[in-house]
Amino acid sequence: MFLRRLRDLREDHDLKQKDVADLLGIQQTVYSRYERGFQNIPLEHLVKLADYYQVSLDYIFERDGKK
Secondary structure, X not given: OHHHHHHHHHHHOOOOHHHHHHHHOOOHHHHHXXXXXXXXXXXXXXXXXXHHHOOOHHHHOOOOOOO
């Protein structure tokens, strides 16, 4: 599931949920709900994360193994 990929990307960059939440301009609790699948992630947040991690949306959504 792509949520696991988001968590892995965050951890690979040695970031805490709070760090990513700050990047997105949201509260840590909201980002935590994103990662756990309790709240849908807005497309603009997914695009921002893909840009930040320098990966494609296809990579995040596990449609492509190449970053």
